[in-house]
Amino acid sequence: MTQSFYPPQRTLMGPGPPDVSPRVLGALSRPTIGHLDPQFILLMDEIKALLQYAFKTSNELTLPVSAPGSAGMEAVFTNLLEPGDKVVVCQNGVFGGRMKENVERCGATAVMVQDDWGKPVDPQKLEQALRANPDATAVAFVHAETSTGVRSDARHLCRLAHEFDCLAIVDAVTSLAGIELRVDDWGIDAIYSGTQKCLSCVPGLSPVSFSERAVARIRQRKQRVQSWFLDMNLIMDYWGGDAKRSYHHTAPVNALYALHESLVMLQEEGLESAWARHQRHHDAFAAGIEAMGLGFVVDVGARLPQLNAVRIPAGVDEAFVRKQLLQNWNLEIGAGLGSLAGKVWRVGLMGYAANRTNVLLCLSALGTTLQTMGAAVTPDAAITAAQEVYAA
Amino acid sequence: MTQSFYPPQRTLMGPGPPDVSPRVLGALSRPTIGHLDPQFILLMDEIKALLQYAFKTSNELTLPVSAPGSAGMEAVFTNLLEPGDKVVVCQNGVFGGRMKENVERCGATAVMVQDDWGKPVDPQKLEQALRANPDATAVAFVHAETSTGVRSDARHLCRLAHEFDCLAIVDAVTSLAGIELRVDDWGIDAIYSGTQKCLSCVPGLSPVSFSERAVARIRQRKQRVQSWFLDMNLIMDYWGGDAKRSYHHTAPVNALYALHESLVMLQEEGLESAWARHQRHHDAFAAGIEAMGLGFVVDVGARLPQLNAVRIPAGVDEAFVRKQLLQNWNLEIGAGLGSLAGKVWRVGLMGYAANRTNVLLCLSALGTTLQTMGAAVTPDAAITAAQEVYAA
Numbered sequence: 160m161t162q163s164f165y166p167p168q169r170t171l172m173g174p175g176p177p178d179v180s181p182r183v184l185g186a187l188s189r190p191t192i193g194h195l196d197p198q199f200i201l202l203m204d205e206i207k208a209l210l211q212y213a214f215k216t217s218n219e220l221t222l223p224v225s226a227p228g229s230a231g232m233e234a235v236f237t238n239l240l241e242p243g244d245k246v247v248v249c250q251n252g253v254f255g256g257r258m259k260e261n262v263e264r265c266g267a268t269a270v271m272v273q274d275d276w277g278k279p280v281d282p283q284k285l286e287q288a289l290r291a292n293p294d295a296t297a298v299a300f301v302h303a304e305t306s307t308g309v310r311s312d313a314r315h316l317c318r319l320a321h322e323f324d325c326l327a328i329v330d331a332v333t334s335l336a337g338i339e340l341r342v343d344d345w346g347i348d349a350i351y352s353g354t355q356k357c358l359s360c361v362p363g364l365s366p367v368s369f370s371e372r373a374v375a376r377i378r379q380r381k382q383r384v385q386s387w388f389l390d391m392n393l394i395m396d397y398w399g400g401d402a403k404r405s406y407h408h409t410a411p412v413n414a415l416y417a418l419h420e421s422l423v424m425l426q427e428e429g430l431e432s433a434w435a436r437h438q439r440h441h442d443a444f445a446a447g448i449e450a451m452g453l454g455f456v457v458d459v460g461a462r463l464p465q466l467n468a469v470r471i472p473a474g475v476d477e478a479f480v481r482k483q484l485l486q487n488w489n490l491e492i493g494a495g496l497g498s499l500a501g502k503v504w505r506v507g508l509m510g511y512a513a514n515r516t517n518v519l520l521c522l523s524a525l526g527t528t529l530q531t532m533g534a535a536v537t538p539d540a541a542i543t544a545a546q547e548v549y550a551a
Numbered sequence: 552m553t554q555s556f557y558p559p560q561r562t563l564m565g566p567g568p569p570d571v572s573p574r575v576l577g578a579l580s581r582p583t584i585g586h587l588d589p590q591f592i593l594l595m596d597e598i599k600a601l602l603q604y605a606f607k608t609s610n611e612l613t614l615p616v617s618a619p620g621s622a623g624m625e626a627v628f629t630n631l632l633e634p635g636d637k638v639v640v641c642q643n644g645v646f647g648g649r650m651k652e653n654v655e656r657c658g659a660t661a662v663m664v665q666d667d668w669g670k671p672v673d674p675q676k677l678e679q680a681l682r683a684n685p686d687a688t689a690v691a692f693v694h695a696e697t698s699t700g701v702r703s704d705a706r707h708l709c710r711l712a713h714e715f716d717c718l719a720i721v722d723a724v725t726s727l728a729g730i731e732l733r734v735d736d737w738g739i740d741a742i743y744s745g746t747q748k749c750l751s752c753v754p755g756l757s758p759v760s761f762s763e764r765a766v767a768r769i770r771q772r773k774q775r776v777q778s779w780f781l782d783m784n785l786i787m788d789y790w791g792g793d794a795k796r797s798y799h800h801t802a803p804v805n806a807l808y809a810l811h812e813s814l815v816m817l818q819e820e821g822l823e824s825a826w827a828r829h830q831r832h833h834d835a836f837a838a839g840i841e842a843m844g845l846g847f848v849v850d851v852g853a854r855l856p857q858l859n860a861v862r863i864p865a866g867v868d869e870a871f872v873r874k875q876l877l878q879n880w881n882l883e884i885g886a887g888l889g890s891l892a893g894k895v896w897r898v899g900l901m902g903y904a905a906n907r908t909n910v911l912l913c914l915s916a917l918g919t920t921l922q923t924m925g926a927a928v929t930p931d932a933a934i935t936a937a938q939e940v941y942a943a
Contacts, residue, residue, distance in 0.1 A: 164578070184805075199558075225618060233779060264778065409568065426552060
C-alpha cells in the first residue's frame with residue numbers, strides 16, 4: 160500500500176521553482192470552487208489586472224495559460240504563426256532552440272541568429288538577418304536565458320523587429336518580476352512567462368499577453384490554430400471582459416488562487432522594488448562568489464540577478480557537489496544545461512528565494528563543501544564580501 | 552490594492568470539480584521541491600504505479616499530462632494521428648464534438664457516428680461506419696459523457712475497433728474511478744482522464760495511458776508531433792522508467808502531490824469499492840429525484856452514477872434555481888451544455904462528493920427551492936425515498 164508523500168523542506172536555489180512563500184501555499188489549499196462560480200469570475204478579473212501590472216501592459220488579452228511555461232511558448236507560436244510563415248529566432252541558449260522547435264512544428268520556417276551561450280543576443284546580427292529576410296513576419300528571442308543567466312536588450316530587439324514590420328515575440332519565463340520588463344513601452348507583441356520563477360508561485364501556469372496587433376493577426380488567421388486547447392480565439396471567450404463566460408476547459412482553480420496571491424504580494428512590494436531586491440541579493444551573492452575565487456559565465460553588464468551561472472572549478476565533480484548540498488544542507492542548486500552541462504552550476508535567486516538568508520546559506524554551503532573536497536576556495540571571504548554589500 | 556482571495560466554502564455537485572478532500576488540499580500545500588529532486592522522482596514513480604492501478608493497466612506509458620483534461624485529449628490525438636489519417640468518432644454529446652475538433656486540427660478526417668444526446672453510442676452504427684471506411688485507423692468515443700450523463704459500452708466498442716484493426720481511443724474524463732473501467736481487459740489503446748472528476752483532486756492534470764500498440768504508432772510516426780509540449784516521445788524521457796530523467800518541462804510539483812494523495816485514498820478505499828460507492832449514492836439520489844416528481848434524461852440502464860442529468864420541470868427558470876442554491880445553500884449544481892442547455896441540471900456525485908450528506912442536502916435544497924417557486928414537487932418524499940435506499 161502506497162503511503163502519503165511528505166516532501167523534505169528544501170531551500171530551492173536552482174533555475175526554478177524557487178522557494179514558495181507560505182502565503183502562496185496557504186492560498187493554494189483554500190477550498191476549491193467551481194470554474195464558473197461568480198466568485199471565481201471575479202478572481203479571474205483580478206488576476207488579469209494583476210498580470211497587466213506585472214507585465215506593465217494594458218493589453219486586453221493578458222491571462223495565465225492553464226499549463227507550464229513551455230505551453231505558454233507554444234500558445235504564442237501556435238496562435239501567431241501559420242504554415243509557410245518565416246520567423247527570425249535569436250538563439251543564445253537552450254530556450255531559443257525550443258522556440259525553433261515550436262516554429263517548425265507550426266509548419267513555419269525559423270531563420271536562426273546564433274550567439275554564443277552566455278552572450279546577449281547581438282542586435283546587429285538580428286538586423287542583418289531581417290535585411291536578408293524581408294518576408295519574415297516575426298522576431299522571437301529570450302529576454303532572460305535560464306540556461307546561461309544572460310539578459311538581452313529586449314527594448315532594442317523589439318525596436319528592430321518593428322522597423323522591419325515584424326511582430327516581437329519575447330520569452331520572459333525567467334525575467335517577469337525579476338528584472339525590468341515593460342511590455343507596452345518596449346512594444347512587445349506577444350510574451351509568455353512562468354509562475355515558478357520570479358513570481359515564486361508553484362509551477363504549472365504560464366502568464367501570457369498579446370498586443371492589439373498580435374490579436375488582430377490571430378483573428379485574421381486563414382487556418383484554425385492547430386491546438387484546440389491553446390486556441391486564443393476560444394480562450395478569449397472564457398477570460399474575456401464580457402459578462403457571459405463560455406466554458407472552454409476546466410480552469411486549474413487552486414493553482415489560480417496561488418497565482419493571485421503571489422501577484423498580490425508583488426503588488427504589495429511594488430514591481431520596481433522587486434526588481435531592486437533581486438539586484439541587491441545578486442550583488443551580494445556575486446561579491447561572495449568572486450571573493451571565494453569562483454567566476455561567472457556572463458559578463459557583469461549582462462548578468463541576470465535571478466539566475467547565476469557559476470563556473471565549476473577544474474577537477475571538481477559537479478554532480479557530487481550538488482548531491483552534498485542536497486543531502487547535508489537540503490539546498491538545491493541547478494546543473495548546467497545543453498552546452499553548459501558539466502561546466503556551470505545555475506544558482507537561482509528568484510522571487511521569495513531572493514533573500515539574504517539564502518544568499519549566505521548558499522555561499523557557506525557551497526564554499527565549505529568545495530573546501531572539504533580540497534578546492535582552493537575561501538568561504539569566509541565570501542561571507543565577508545556579501546555582508547559588506549548588505550552593509551553598504 | 553488588491554486583497555488576498557478567500558473563496559466561499561461551497562458544496563460542489565456540478566459536473567466537476569467536486570468537493571476536494573482536506574487530505575488532498577493538505578497535500579497540495581506541502582513545501583515545493585524541485586522537479587528533478589530525487590524525492591520527486593520517487594513520487595513520480597508512485598504516481599505512475601497508482602495510475603496503472605486506477606486504469607487497471609500495465610501500460611508502461613501511463614502518466615499525468617501537466618494540463619487539464621482537454622490537453623489530455625489533445626495529447627492522445629496529436630500523438631496518434633498524422634495528416635491524412637481517418638478516424639471514426641462517435642458523438643452523443645459535447646465531448647464527441649470536441650474530439651472531432653481535435654482530429655481535424657491534426658489534419659486528419661473525422662467520420663462521425665451520431666447518436667442522440669442522452670443515448671449510449673450504438674455499436675451497430677459504429678460497425679456500419681467501420682465497414683464503410685476500411686481505411687480508418689482509429690475509433691474514438693466518450694465512455695462517460697459529462698454533458699448528458701450517459702455511459703457507453705466501452706468493452707463492446709473497443710472490440711469492434713480491434714476487429715477492424717483500429718486503435719481504440721477512449722475519453723474517460725468522467726469515468727475514471729467512478730464506474731467500471733478496465734484498460735487492459737477491454738483493449739483500450741489510448742485513454743485520457745481528468746483529476747477533477749471522480750478522483751476529486753483539484754483540476755489541472757490529465758492522466759493518460761497508451762498501449763504498446765499505441766506507443767509503437769507514436770514511435771513510427773512519419774512526421775513530428777505538431778505539439779512540442781505534448782510530444783510523448785519527449786515526455787517519455789522524463790517520466791520513463793530509466794534512472795536518467797531528461798528535463799522536458801517543469802512539472803507542476805504541488806498539483807502532483809495532490810494527485811498522489813487522491814490516488815493513495817483511492818487505493819485505500821479500493822477501486823471496486825469506489826465504483827460501488829458511486830452507484831449506492833446515485834441510487835439514493837435517483838430514488839429521491841423520482842419520488843420528488845422529477846425525471847432523468849438517460850434511461851436507467853445507461854445512467855452514470857456520477858453525473859445525473861435531471862430534467863427541468865416546465866416553466867421553471869433553471870438559472871434562477873441554480874443561483875438560489877448557490878446563494879442560500881452554498882451548493883453548486885451544473886447547467887445543461889450544448890443541446891441540453893436550459894433543459895437539464897447536471898448533478899455530480901463524484902469522488903469525495905459522492906456521499907450521503909451531499910445527496911440529502913441536494914434533494915432538500917433543490918426540492919424546497921422548487922417548492923418555494925410553486926413547482927409541483929414533494930421534497931419530503933424525496934428524502935424518505937433516499938433514506939430507504941440507504942437503509943436497505
